[in-house]
Amino acid sequence: MADVSLRAVRKSYGKTEVIHGVDIDIADGEMIVIVGPSGCGKSTLLRMVAGLEDITAGEIGIGGRVVNDLEPRERDIAMVFQNYALYPHMSVRQNLAYGLKIAKMDKVEIARRVDKAATLLQIGEYLNRKPRQLSGGQRQRVAMGRAIVREPSVFLFDEPLSNLDAKLRVQMRMEIKNLQHELGVTALYVTHDQVEAMTMADRMIVMNAGVAEQIGAPLEVYNNPQSKFVGGFIGSPPMNFLPTGAVTAPASTTEIGVRPEHLRFCAPGAGLFDGTLKFQEALGAEMLLHLQDATGRVIVMRVETRDAPALGTETVSVTADPADILFFDANGKRA
């Protein structure tokens, strides 16, 4: 159990800086999800916390202790890798016990912890198998088990679910979240999947090109994105961006943003956008409508399936409540 703090953390490979100063205080037991597109520096940031990468500048603290110069094993962390990184020549039991043996724990305690983790993760029947004899989902559980048995202060996850199929991914994300909550261990979880981030995070860090664009609880980030990037990245389909038009907006506004579910039809010419209905995507209870205007700009609106109009060439107008419209300036920040 420990809190984690990052202070102006930077990372350069040679002359190229890839992390441009990240600050965050993570409370004990909190689950933080680092989310962003591929290559934005999520893994690098996590690996700096793990001690697998040097920290170019700034300070990382775990449990009130600055760990910049500590080896990974001295940091009291456990990590789950994207490819699971199981020891291929060892049985599942040996995989779980490896770290405990190194810590010179006595045999009885090792067996107790391994069995407890195996029960918790339902891998008890595979303890004598080698990793290659397991399915992807089972390997994933073993990787989790290896992290759990050590009873670390901090869990680090680097896209642990990205090699699983969609159904298993949904199931595992709830399991991981529950497990983390039950054990009460602080966790940093990296993913490029915004749904995973939204559903698992206590708070999330939205990263873009080595910068933490916004840190906050999922719904706070969703409802109140501080930049165009965050609005576009979080939420599926993403936020629509439109010219200011006739909307009363702060002076620096260059663009407005509206979520697809906040758009509704209105009288012709009285809305934010006039266009024709080009595509429909039926999701079941809801439907996504793709509208295109004369300039070729496309926006997406989300409506109840029963309210959806038929495809056609006639022009429709859409609008939104003023409270649901966000204003962005020329730098893509909130105006």
Place this chain on the structure above:
Amino acid sequence: MHLDSAMSQRVTFNNKLLPYLLLAPQMLVTLVFFFWPAYQAARSSLYLPDPFGLSEQYVGLENFTFLLEDPYYRASFLTTATFSALVAAISMGAALWLAVMADRVIKGSGAYRTLLIWPYAVAPAIAGVLWLFMFNPSIGVAPYYLKALGYNWNHVLNPGEAMGLVVAASAWKQVSYNFLFFLAGLQAIPKSVIEAAAIDGAGFWRRFRTIVFPLLSPTTFFLLVVNVVYAFFETFGVIHTITAGGPQQATTILVYKVYSDGFVGQDLGSSAAQSVILLLVVGVLTIVQFRFIERKVHY
């Protein structure tokens, strides 16, 4: 539908002769350069030619019984075992150490690799001459400095030193080859597995012992087979140039004895019998290696 079944069909040739024609060159080479000489050796081992090579007499297994009672031949067995064990251990040990070091270097690792590969391109006889010059008791560099340290090097007279020198030269030549395979083996181990072990608390040496070395075992096993065969056969050139089997036959390994008894001593019957025994020994060794060592290998 039609397209589907056509695409899933294999390409077939109706000509029944074609496969044999395609195999023929390879078969011919194998027959002429392997089976024919092997047959000749097996046959000669049962005959005793006259001193002028004009006639020969069938002697059954006499060539073999004579050999097995010959103390020099038995000594040669021991010499070969010592020599091969030392060459394999030293060349593989050194190569593994170099590969582990090179694996850690990122900048300039290409240059190290190129330099480390060079010895492999040197012909055995040239390698032998190289080491011979370096260690020549009267004009060599190494004996000169050894003398300054108070050690009198003379592998021409000292059997131990002679063995040391041919082992060093043979191992040196093979290090490059082993290095390449070990380096490739090391780089095939996922980095995250090593990192996971580091997080689990294992230091460098422990990671090497419990993770890296076991995962390298297929490579190590393969190299063991290759190196033993190398030490048995391909070191001929090195031994021929450096010691010619001496002093007092201290470096006469089996393959060298085949040559010296047959081509120098002109005892063709014995030489042929020795080739047959050598063939059997290598066969048995290979079987033993696969049967007993491969079990400990984690693929």
